[in-house]
Amino acid sequence: MPEIRITPCTVTGLYTLQDIAIRSYNDHYLYLWFDGGDWYLDRSFSEEALRDELTDPNAAFYLIYADEELVGFLKLNLHKAFEDYPAEEALELERIYLTKEASGRGIGREVVKFAISIAAKYNKRVIWLKAMDSSRSVDFYEQNGFVKCGTYTLPFEQMKPEYRGMYVMKVVL
Template structure:
């Protein structure tokens, strides 16, 4: 039986969040970068960055456990507008990062289900996200009801050009 728990992440969990963020990112995304991901990890998961994000009332972080083992994290932006929807109507699913060992076990589906419950709590009309166009995650999101509604190109010069493309996907509630 699937035993996934999703727990709110607080500033007291900063180092736990930092550890799982780096571990899960390193499991999946180092090939995207000329420098093996060093620039992105330093930029996105350093203590100061995470401390500021955890203090943002619009950001909600959650730690993901499976069978009591920490296997990933979720970051939501509770009020983030899109081209079609206002911040009051839209919730951004910014990150679901799972360790490689946790992938393919149905945990992601549970996290999407949880995200839908948060969107309902805030009376949102849509959940949206950006996913790498070269990633299998696009298929995962489409299997969970999201539809492509746009594209985006990451501006990171440190990233290999062939991996900078993203799809914007949405799930209307």
């Protein structure tokens, strides 16, 4: 397994984050969209969108390196209520995106462990997330202790309807 390093990303790293976000998204998700992902990439990874998120005190971004090569990023929402858990007890794992070359190498497992360590640092009782029901990521999260606890449908008209379904998953700490 490669040597993994996960470092915080602030607004000074906006363009590095933007680059890895677009590269990793393009590697895996363009087939979901009628427009090849243009709408989503602009909505989520434009300079303005990332600057807004990077300056949000509730959002925490991390850059993921494997053997010193930038291979992905992690986004956590540090205080986001879930089910019966108030915001001070719940952390949302919003995104783990890895490049195609980094996938399947054990990196994601290390990133989940890292997210759990961040949750522990903030005395969280639960980590929750949404995973596409058509994606292998559901199996990945189950292998890492998460359980399905609900469903959600993405409201994006630009997305092909057969890919809008999501599982809501959680791990209680």
